[in-house]
Amino acid sequence: MLADRSRLHIALQKSGRLSDLSRELLRDAGFRIQSSKNSLTARVENFPAELMFVRDDDIPTFVSDGVCEFGIVGENVLEEFALGENEQRYEVLAELGFGRCSLKLAAPESLAFDGPRSLAGARIATSYPRITARYLADQGIDATVVKMNGAVELAPRLQIANFICDLVSTGATLEANGLRPVETVLDSQAVLIRTRKPLDQKRAEIAAGLLSRVDGVLATKESKYIMLNATEESLEQITAILPGAEAPTIVPLHGRPGHFAVHAVCQESVFWETLQKLKGAGASAILVVPIEKMMM
């Protein structure tokens, strides 16, 4: 991969569970991704960045080495990588809210499990040997970790291991293999990471632009714009109820002395209960609208 140093390079999973959602995040941030015949890279048409499509396991290495300045990867993969490093050469910038799953210990239905102690002396098959070993060390348990690169859920049936430690989202795959989750070792989601290698000034500026756009997307996912009318006496109580709103705009209503319009960006989810509370406090004509774009 010959890197163009006037652009930022963002490592994304080529194909798999994170690919579509990673691209979607960038699209929501306004980046137009050029479709290219060369499926290993793609240019962003309207921003000086280039996407590199790789296996998710390679993303922490690429970002740590500075081959790619940014990357999107699951915390599970990142943590497994980090445990094998002497120093952390990347920085986690944001949790992205997708790719949620958990690394869980699972046991065959037929095998009794009575807390982590049941693991003593056992063999545990996993694609995450470092995270599993750390878990065992934290629990003070001596067991053998068997590294497998895939099809981990077959290990008990093949008598390679007694237990497995594998990624689970719904648990359907475990069940289909006669296994049940018994302990959660790590909860994971996709994160945006950045290299710790210093960037030259030009690319540092581009990076700041990228970050503020991604932050904007993440903020708008939760945020809502609230508009309501209120009387002067109720203003204090109403502004206290507005979830995650700083400094709402309050303007007098024309022709209705003592009445005000309150506008606010709420940085947290707005539930029906909140609206009921606002109404109870004296608000009327309450409108909640989604925010399409936001830059702080």
Ligand code: ATP
């Ligand atoms: P690659 O070819 O890139 O190495 P992979 O087979 O290792 O792909 P996927 O199965 O596509 O990876 O999963 C990518 C990431 O998606 C996982 O590392 C994890 O962070 C996340 N993920 C979310 N839900 C699940 C799930 N149910 N099972 C596995 N991974 C999940």
Ligand code: ZN
């Ligand atoms: Zn992988």
